[in-house]
Every structure is written in structure tokens, then in C-alpha cells.
Amino acid sequence: MKAVRCEEYGGPDRVVIREDVRAPEVTDGHVLVDVAAAAVNFTDLLFVANEYQVAADLPFTPGSEFAGRVAALGAGVSGLEVGDVVHGSVFNGAMAEQVLAPASSVSRVPEGLSMAEAAAFRVTYLTAYHALVTIADIKPGQWVVVLGAAGGVGSAAVDVAVRLGARVIAAASSSDRLRVCADLGAEAGIDYSTEDLKSRIKEITGAGADLVVDPVGDRWAEPALRAIRWGGTFVTVGYAGGEIPRIPLNLVLLKNVTIRGLELRTWSQRLPEETARARAGLAELVAGGMRPLVSETYPMEEAVTALSRVAGRVPAGKVIIRVGEDVQ
Structure with missing residues (x-):
């Protein structure tokens, strides 16, 4: 599969695009998602620079926030079905055509959000x-x-x-x-x-x-x-x-x-009930018209530009990398 890859620590210009990255295998308690869009967060830059509090071992795929469609479900996963439009978060790995995420970190996209907005939201x-x-x-x-x-x-x-x-x-x-x-x-x-x-x-x-x-x-x-x-x-x-x-x-x-x-x-892992209440509260606000501020979108091939823009603190709101075809 195609993915953004960090193969040596450094600035945004160090990331590369690879088309032969092994797709993740579905495991128990996890959800495999066909990624449509991935958000760029400041923490992604810290991981690439090896300056985050927890290191990501080389090589790795950056990206902690994504939206897409469920491709497969691991054993023990309930409440989701193949084809569901979801968004979620992972330690790393979102800037790829597929991502594997714990089921607890994936949820259906609130009605009304586009894929780009959903990736920018969670x-x-x-x-x-x-x-x-x-x-x-x-x-x-x-x-x-x-x-x-x-x-x-x-x-x-x-x-x-x-x-x-x-x-x-x-x-x-x-x-x-x-x-x-x-x-x-x-x-x-x-x-x-x-x-x-x-x-x-x-x-x-x-x-x-x-x-x-x-x-x-x-x-x-x-x-x-x-x-x-x-x-x-x-x-x-x-x-x-x-x-x-x-x-x-x-x-x-x-x-x-x-x-x-x-x-x-760690909040989502340790406080699942509070997180569920927060999701419900946010869904109500989305129903009332709330939408995340998405200022710029880039194709995966321009990931260096997207990361560099965030590193320079140029855009307001969120920057999105388009991975799939159905990103608005």
C-alpha cells in the first residue's frame, strides 16, 4: 500500500512516499480502515523529529488522526460494521491507504461531517x-x-x-x-x-x-x-x-x-465512560451546526508541504492530507 514514511528522524523534509508498505493485518479487538483523509497535528512533527515524550521506532508512518471506511473487523469488535464511515486516532500510522486502530479509538462519524472534517475533528x-x-x-x-x-x-x-x-x-x-x-x-x-x-x-x-x-x-x-x-x-x-x-x-x-x-x-484508554459522554456531547453540537475549521488540504504526494506548513504555524485550523477519493 502507499504510505507516508519517516525513515530517519529530522524535519518535515525527511518524510518520503512509499508504495510498497505492507498493509496492516487485522488483529483481535482492532478495526482496519480504508483511509480517506488524515489530519496533520503538531505531534506528528514531534514524532518525525524524535522530540515527543514517547519515541516512534524507525521506520514508521506518521499520522494520529484519520477518517475513512471500515474494511475489516477483528474478533471481539462490536458496534461497527464493514463499510461504516468512521474516524479515529492511533499512536501513528494514519497517513496511509489503510490503518489498523483499536476498536475503542474508532467511532462512527457524526452525521453532517465530510471526510476531511471528520479527520480534523476527533x-x-x-x-x-x-x-x-x-x-x-x-x-x-x-x-x-x-x-x-x-x-x-x-x-x-x-x-x-x-x-x-x-x-x-x-x-x-x-x-x-x-x-x-x-x-x-x-x-x-x-x-x-x-x-x-x-x-x-x-x-x-x-x-x-x-x-x-x-x-x-x-x-x-x-x-x-x-x-x-x-x-x-x-x-x-x-x-x-x-x-x-x-x-x-x-x-x-x-x-x-x-x-x-x-x-x-491515555485519557481515552483510562476514562472510556467520560470519553463516550464527550463524543455524545460533541455529536449534539455537530447536529447544531458545529464544523471543524479545515484550512488546507493536500494529496499524499505533498505530505512534506503539509507538514512544513504546520511546522511553520502558517495555517489556521487543521491541515488535511487526502488519501482516498471521497474527500471534500
């Missing part, structure tokens, strides 16, 4: 929903600050928070990216490349933010934490800014702030 929107609802139990009218708000997880968090009635402050690196967030319903925007993040959050909210969702880390995490109200919540979901921040714990103590980590792969 990881980012589940992450956003867990941060906002499962962890923070966000309420209408509360202030939510989203860092990296025009990126994949960020735009999903803005979208979900607005639809749940929260007052959203989008923080991003340019006025163009903030306009994308405004279109999603963000009430206010902060360009943290030119504005002081802490002072602007306090200026907008008065008492401080109720919740910060942070997929960026780096030098922006601490000022955002300092701008949380007493008893607020900070959810760390990634470090797209490059550096893992070191937070002075006295800030947590003095304000009785809750800091929670959210890594979707």
Missing part, C-alpha cells in the same frame, strides 16, 4: 471538550482564555466554548489569526506577539480568567496562569511553542489554582 475536539467540560465543567458566562487559539486544538476550544455559552478570549500570534477566532465567536482577542498577555487578560475580565486552555506552553503559559482568578483552572494540553514551561508552584498555592494535564491517548 483529536482536537475531544481534547477541547475534555478540557472545557470533563475537567473544568465550564458554565455559561465564564471567561475562557485559549492560547494558540487559531491552531487545531485552539480553534476547537474556541468553537466549543462559544457554543457552550462561555466568554472566550482568543490569544494568538497575529491579527490575521485573531480574525479567524473572531469569526468563531471569540469575544476578545490578544496578540501575544505584541501585547502583554497577563495585563490584557485582567483588563478584559476584571477578576481574571476562570479557565485557561493551553496547547502552546513556552513563555506564554506563566503569564496566562498569573491572570487566572482565585480558584480558577489551567489545563495544559501541549507545547507547540517549543519549550515545556517551568511553573513556580507558589502561584498555584496563593490562588488555589487547579492545574490539570490532558493527553488524549
Whole structure:
């Protein structure tokens, strides 16, 4: 089968396209999917560079998020049938004509989503929903600050928070990216490349933010934490800014702030009931018109370009690699 392959660690330009990759064999408890579309996430770049917390052994196929049709079911799998339109997540392997995924990581696509939207939806929107609802139990009218708000997880968090009635402050690196967030319903925007993040959050909210969702880390995490109200919540979901921040714990103590980590792969494994509730909640929002922001799509042959665009933090929303024919 054809697949994107990483055969040596490095930048996006190191990946290659191979047409003789062995297709995965169906195993118990797993689902084989004919991939139509795969999303590009920042974690894919970390895996290719061998900079993620868990290494992917060479050679491997990048990609953790996909949509397609069920080709075969392993023993013990229930609730799905061959031909079902599904989306799912894996450790790696999505940027290929076929992917094998644990049945618990695959679900039917909510009605109304295209294949490209479905590939862009699962990881980012589940992450956003867990941060906002499962962890923070966000309420209408509360202030939510989203860092990296025009990126994949960020735009999903803005979208979900607005639809749940929260007052959203989008923080991003340019006025163009903030306009994308405004279109999603963000009430206010902060360009943290030119504005002081802490002072602007306090200026907008008065008492401080109720919740910060942070997929960026780096030098922006601490000022955002300092701008949380007493008893607020900070959810760390990634470090797209490059550096893992070191937070002075006295800030947590003095304000009785809750800091929670959210890594979707292990959450889905350890908290299946919460994940099922999140999927149901998201399906309701999709029925109400919610759609992920897909900004760019590329054929598999242009995977280097797709990865490079995400590495340069150029697109807003999600970048999709087209694998099958029925991608809109």
C-alpha cells in the first residue's frame, strides 16, 4: 500500500512516499480502515523529529488522526460494521491507504461531517471538550482564555466554548489569526506577539480568567496562569511553542489554582465512560451546526508541504492530507 514514511528522524523534509508498505493485518479487538483523509497535528512533527515524550521506532508512518471506511473487523469488535464511515486516532500510522486502530479509538462519524472534517475533528475536539467540560465543567458566562487559539486544538476550544455559552478570549500570534477566532465567536482577542498577555487578560475580565486552555506552553503559559482568578483552572494540553514551561508552584498555592494535564491517548484508554459522554456531547453540537475549521488540504504526494506548513504555524485550523477519493 502507499504510505507516508519517516525513515530517519529530522524535519518535515525527511518524510518520503512509499508504495510498497505492507498493509496492516487485522488483529483481535482492532478495526482496519480504508483511509480517506488524515489530519496533520503538531505531534506528528514531534514524532518525525524524535522530540515527543514517547519515541516512534524507525521506520514508521506518521499520522494520529484519520477518517475513512471500515474494511475489516477483528474478533471481539462490536458496534461497527464493514463499510461504516468512521474516524479515529492511533499512536501513528494514519497517513496511509489503510490503518489498523483499536476498536475503542474508532467511532462512527457524526452525521453532517465530510471526510476531511471528520479527520480534523476527533483529536482536537475531544481534547477541547475534555478540557472545557470533563475537567473544568465550564458554565455559561465564564471567561475562557485559549492560547494558540487559531491552531487545531485552539480553534476547537474556541468553537466549543462559544457554543457552550462561555466568554472566550482568543490569544494568538497575529491579527490575521485573531480574525479567524473572531469569526468563531471569540469575544476578545490578544496578540501575544505584541501585547502583554497577563495585563490584557485582567483588563478584559476584571477578576481574571476562570479557565485557561493551553496547547502552546513556552513563555506564554506563566503569564496566562498569573491572570487566572482565585480558584480558577489551567489545563495544559501541549507545547507547540517549543519549550515545556517551568511553573513556580507558589502561584498555584496563593490562588488555589487547579492545574490539570490532558493527553488524549491515555485519557481515552483510562476514562472510556467520560470519553463516550464527550463524543455524545460533541455529536449534539455537530447536529447544531458545529464544523471543524479545515484550512488546507493536500494529496499524499505533498505530505512534506503539509507538514512544513504546520511546522511553520502558517495555517489556521487543521491541515488535511487526502488519501482516498471521497474527500471534500
